[in-house]
Structure formats: C-alpha cells, structure tokens
Amino acid sequence: MRVLFFAHLKDVTGCEEIVWSEVGPLTGAQIWQRLARQWPAMDALRPATRLARNCEFVEVEALFQPEDEVALIPPVSGG
Amino acid sequence: MTPTLRSTDAEALARGASAGVDAMPADQPMHIRLQLIHEPIRLEDRLAVWRSEGLQGALVEFTGVVRGEEDGRRIVALEYEAYERMALKVMRAALHQLGQHHPCSAVEVIHRLGIVPVGEAAIWVGVASRHRQEALALLTGFMEALKRDVPVWKRRALSAGSVGNPAR
Numbered sequence: 001m002r003v004l005f006f007a008h009l010k011d012v013t014g015c016e017e018i019v020w021s022e023v024g025p026l027t028g029a030q031i032w033q034r035l036a037r038q039w040p041a042m043d044a045l046r047p048a049t050r051l052a053r054n055c056e057f058v059e060v061e062a063l064f065q066p067e068d069e070v071a072l073i074p075p076v077s078g079g
Numbered sequence: 080m081t082p083t084l085r086s087t088d089a090e091a092l093a094r095g096a097s098a099g100v101d102a103m104p105a106d107q108p109m110h111i112r113l114q115l116i117h118e119p120i121r122l123e124d125r126l127a128v129w130r131s132e133g134l135q136g137a138l139v140e141f142t143g144v145v146r147g148e149e150d151g152r153r154i155v156a157l158e159y160e161a162y163e164r165m166a167l168k169v170m171r172a173a174l175h176q177l178g179q180h181h182p183c184s185a186v187e188v189i190h191r192l193g194i195v196p197v198g199e200a201a202i203w204v205g206v207a208s209r210h211r212q213e214a215l216a217l218l219t220g221f222m223e224a225l226k227r228d229v230p231v232w233k234r235r236a237l238s239a240g241s242v243g244n245p246a247r
Contacts, residue, residue, distance in 0.1 A: 004162065006160065006230065006232060007160065007232040007234060052165060052230075055162075055165035055168045056165075056168070071162055071165065071230070076225075076226070076227070076229055076230055077231070077232050077233045078159070078201075078229050078230075078232070078233075079143045079190075079202045079225050
C-alpha cells in the first residue's frame with residue numbers, strides 16, 4: 001500500500017511517500033492509527049486532512065486494498 | 080512525487096483540439112481542456128487559440144495573479160504543488176457537474192505549479208458559452224470547487240533572497 005503526503009504533511013513525515021509492503025486491507029481509521037504510531041504529530045492534523053483512495057476522496061470508514069494508492073489531502077489552496 | 084514538466088488531460092486535448100467552440104449543437108458535451116504546467120502561463124496566446132477555434136458568443140476569462148503580500152508579509156513568489164493526477168480528475172469531475180447546471184460549450188483551465196513570482200499568473204480559466212450568464216456561473220462554481228476540493232497547495236511563500244534556494 002502506497003501512502004502519499006503533500007504540502008506541510010511532508011514536513012511532518014520527512015518524505016513524500018511510504019510503502020507498506022506486507023499489509024492486508026485497512027480502513028482509513030487503521031491507516032491513521034499506523035501513521036500516528038510512526039509520526040505522533042500526524043494525529044493533530046487528522047481533523048483537517050481528508051483521505052483519497054486512487055485519486056478519489058473517501059470517508060475514514062472506507063476500506064483500502066494493498067494495491068491502492070492512499071493520499072492524505074490537507075486543506076487545499078490552489079488558484 | 081517526481082514533478083513532470085506538464086500534466087494535461089489527454090482525453091480532453093484529443094477531443095477539444097480543433098472544434099469550433101460555439102459551433103457545437105447545444106446537446107454536445109462541453110469541451111474541457113486542463114493543464115498543470117511548470118512554466119509561465121502565456122496569457123497572450125490563449126485568446127488567439129480560442130479565436131482560431133471559431134469562438135463566438137461569450138468568453139469569460141479569469142486570471143489569478145500572485146499578490147506581493149501573504150499573511151501580512153511582503154513576498155516575492157509563491158510555490159505551488161499538486162497531486163497532479165487527482166487534481167486533473169477532480170477538476171474534470173467538477174466541471175462536468177457544473178456543466179449540467181450551466182451549459183457551456185468549452186472550458187480551459189491552466190494552473191501553474193512550482194515557483195510563481197509576484198505579478199505572474201498562477202491560474203487562467205476561460206469559459207465559452209452562447210451567453211454570458213452560463214459562463215459566469217460556471218466560472219464562479221469552478222473557482223469555489225478549486226478552493227475546496229482540488230489538491231493544489233501554496234506550498235510556501237518566498238521572501239526576497241529565498242527564491243533561489245527555497246528551504247525544503
């Protein structure tokens with residue numbers, strides 16, 4: 001499972017993406033738990049951050065398959 | 080993400096390359112062209128392109144230009160980043176939805192990424208329709224969708240001296 005970080009989330013993680021190679025299906029909530037274990041500062045950013053699965057916004061209850069691309073989308077500011 | 084020089088919506092470009100903008104029957108789908116680019120937006124070229132495609136009726140344009148102030152301090156540039164594949168997908172979906180309510184013949188969006196100096200365009204949007212009301216409404220709705228859902232970010236504001244070496 002590939003997890004992408006953008007904007008200030010990259011500053012928190014120190015990377016643009018991570019890959020979880022041996023993982024089964026995970027809910028969005030489980031993904032957040034794993035991220036918070038690795039980077040405790042992520043927890044505070046969770047309320048304002050949306051999840052995307054394969055380029056589509058999904059709710060935290062959504063199920064992610066190992067081959068899915070997960071993206072954490074902080075508040076956007078284009079234009 | 081490895082930045083690419085240019086992301087385009089290939090499907091849109093293939094469909095929208097040469098059609099007369101206002102020559103389409105009203106039931107034709109709206110032509111959509113989307114680009115995320117890493118070089119200056121050539122504003123002077125856009126109208127010529129649309130004219131060459133037989134533009135008639137209303138063309139509503141919006142240009143977003145980087146201001147010299149961000150959060151109360153003087154800046155010289157903004158740095159933009161995007162989740163490019165998703166940004167194109169979300170923009171297209173928003174335009175499709177808006178087009179159901181505000182039928183227009185064509186829309187083009189160009190968003191610049193990377194460092195954009197003050198005074199230069201970060202985004203250009205052009206919307207064509209038979210009459211101005213539809214184009215104005217679609218443009219307004221698109222900009223609201225952009226600010227709410229399209230994964231593009233002002234990564235950082237750069238002040239004098241930091242442009243050549245933005246902190247990572």
